[in-house]
Amino acid sequence: MSDSVLFFLIQVLNGVQQGLLLFLLASGLTLIFGIMGIINLAHGSFYMMGAYLAFSLTELTGNLWLAILLGIPASVAVGLVLELLLFARLYRRDHLYQVLLTYGLILIMEELRSLLVGDDVHGVAKPKFLDFSIPLTDTLSYPAYRLMMSGVCLVVALAMALVIRRTRLGMTIRAGAANREMVSVLGIDIGLVYRVVFALGVALAAFAGMIAAPVASVYPGMGNQILIISFVVVVIGGIGSIKGAFLGSLLIGLADTFGQVYAPQISGMTVYMLMAAVLLWRPAGLFGRA
Amino acid sequence: MRRSFLLLGAAALALFPLVGGAFYLQLLGKIMLMAIFAMSLDLLVGFTGLVSLGHAAFFGIGAYALYLLSPEYDAADFWVSAPIAVGAAALAALAIGVLVLRTSGVYFIMATLAFAQMFFYFATGSKLLGGSDGVSINVRPDPTVLGWTPFDLGNRMQFYYAALAAMLATYLLLRMVLRSLFGHAIQGIRASEQRMRALGYPVFRYKLAAFAIAGALAGLAGYLSAAQYGSVNPEFFGWQMSGTVLMMLILGGIGTLYGPILGAFALTLVQELFGELTKHWLLPMGVFIILAVLLLPQGIGGLALAWRKPQPEPVDD
DSSP states (O other): OOHHHHHHHHHHHHHHHHHHHHHHHHHHHHHHHHHHOOOOTTHHHHHHHHHHHHHHHHHHHSOHHHHHHHHHHHHHHHHHHHHHHTGGGTTTSOHHHHHHHHHHHHHHHHHHHHHHHOSOOBOOOOOGGGOSEEEOSSSOEEEHHHHHHHHHHHHHHHHHHHHHHHSHHHHHHHHHHHOHHHHHHTTOOHHHHHHHHHHHHHHHHHHHHHHHHHHHOBOTTHHHHHHHHHHHHHHHHOTTOHHHHHHHHHHHHHHHHHHHHHOGGGGGGHHHHHHHHHHHHOTTOTTOOO | OHHHHHHHHHHHHHHGGGTOOHHHHHHHHHHHHHHHHHHHHHIIIIIIOOOOSOTHHHHHHHHHHHHHHSOTTSOOBHHHHHHHHHHHHHHHHHHHHHHHTTSOHHHHHHHHHHHHHHHHHHHHHOTTTTGGGOEEOSSOOBOOBTTBOSOOTTSHHHHHHHHHHHHHHHHHHHHHHHHSHHHHHHHHHHHOHHHHHHTTOOHHHHHHHHHHHHHHHHHHHHHHHHHHHSEEOGGGGSHHHHHHHHHHHHHHOTTSSHHHHHHHHHHHHHHHHHHHHOTTTHHHHHHHHHHHHHHOTTHHHHHHSOOSSOOOOOOOO
């Protein structure tokens, strides 16, 4: 294969990898909205929290895997506490107040990050056995860690699809999204379902931050940019649709990567132009219920 | 009662320069420009029922328009540049409105945010707009007509009065708009879009017009902000800007015209207060916002006024 074709394929891999990572955030965002009716601006902050957890715990333990293993239960705990204290009071409120409260939460998370870890940019070392590149030709290669990221994200996506489609919990989640009152009437504690969904969403976003830390580095405000891109994914895919979030993530990942490579002048804008096109064509997103 | 409060407030602001120092003149000037920005957003959020999280897009357009219209070492003509800046913001609002108004509810929130962010990244990446460092406007726009200079925007006191005049003019203009047939129609849309549609109102066009008016006024606020500090950066487009102005609305009480003004004063003064106390002022600010949402669902203005009508149940869409 010629170098230019290989180069193109590498960009496809990059785009898919970015898209899959995005999916971990967008799926949580779309579930939290679709099921609980909450627009959560602080979702990017959970991604940042994950990245900083990976950084601090790796410093502490010297091992990224151990950091992730400790970080996930910590994130679930944060999710449960936040749901109990704040989000549970938002279910019946207007979107406006959800926007504001979660906006306030972003400010708090950023300042806590600044107080606890500081404002410096940090790198996180890749695990040793993945710290190499797979040579493709004399000049081109692909980093093994990125390949691993894509694989892990795919596994998570599949697991999520299985849970939602095949398990009792998944059935309850789908039922709760369709008709909250009916589910409560049937004797299911819908509050508990919400709590679980929210904590899962937080954990997914944090997990995305943890595995992205070695390639994206860890810096203040890192959650905001990915939050807005995740919004674009949700708008494109259709709110509440996991399938939409998956396709939207891949589309955005590819559009962004190819934008940067082939149209660097407008690279920051490609994803928004894609969004504008989708909004013109299907205002409720590709898989949204109009 | 309300009118006498408003007149009292306006009189106090008009007399303030007699006692206030230079720092406070500048601060109040900034607050009054934010009040214009907040009132313009209230036309959407409070009166039309459109929660926009991307209103900073038009604020930024007004600001960058002044930069683009200013010769490097000379002043732009105020009477040319201001209408162009406001017009550019209105046109952008029309174009974006056509897209985002196809959506509603939470899609609308996300889509407006994303469009504002598009401008943010455009400004950050654009050489013409100075990239992430932003640009400076070396000479303030000059309002001289036929050799007569009615006011000088480079003079702190005169800028203060220009900002006050702009704020009062915005207030009166919006009051006029809201009392017109158009104003009643958009408030009808807020109450029930289906009903207005059933009555034969072209709902989309009314919403688009409201979006364009709000964008134009936000552009005016951005233009004047650029003129006040002489510098513009991508943060003008930033979502912190959109979030802050939305917070002002909520704090002051949505669905009134004095609410945004109250909110602009309250929020900026609270910011100054926290900023004096600690470098990490966003922490108490965040706590303050969350407590305000949980404990004061109707804003400061709502403390005094009975809520006009119960909020409709959020509808899943």
